[in-house]
């Protein structure tokens with residue numbers, strides 16, 4: 494049995510933006526009679542805002558917060574809890590105050606279900622500033638360094654680079670790879686953050702380690718995903 498797993502931001506939609514309407518129409522038809530799963534660092538509200546309620550409800554399962562909250566056809570199946578402790582908060586605030594990226598816009602800590610999303614620039618930034626931070630971080634690698642530092646200081650937690658401006662933090666092992674526990678058969682996985690340190694990496698790593706039959710599609714943007722799907726029946 495073939496199973497298709499999709500990340501959302503950067504894979505089905507641009508980061509934090511709605512899916513292209515023509516792609517949405519194509520995808521709704523493409524996924525008929527297929528086992529389709531979504532896995533994202535994002536929460537339910539943002540996901541529905543970006544891909545629409547129709548896709549969100551009709552796929553087999555939606556894994557929000559990197560699999561720490563699981564929805565099936567609009568019904569909540571399970572969720573994990575995760576909160577930062579005082580030491581972690583202090584360390585992250587240190588990064589916030591010492592970052593050489595000086596423009597801050599607020600909403601630096603976003604509590605999601607089973608996950609905390611942390612952003613130096615702040616989630617209240619404009620789309621323009623989001624793009625600017627992303628380009629700067631691609632060179633500076635600030636988010637990769639923050640993830641590495643906090644994982645070495647707090648061995649029970651895991652941190653990964655998510656979309657453009659933030660990192661996802663959760664309990665060790667509670668990463669996107671947990672979705673594979675539920676899915677039997679061949680896997681086709683689409684993601685844009687499959688490199689080491691990215692939040693799609695644990696899925697790619699585990700598929701390779703477990704020697705499961707799989708195909709990885711490391712895409713650059715939703716258009717690339719769309720083009721691949723046109724050829725995949």
Ligand code: M1P
Nearest residue numbers: 502508534535655656657658659
């Ligand atoms: O907004 C949802 C996304 O939030 C983060 O990405 P970004 O840094 O672009 O806002 C990540 O949690 C990402 O996984 C998630 O999809």
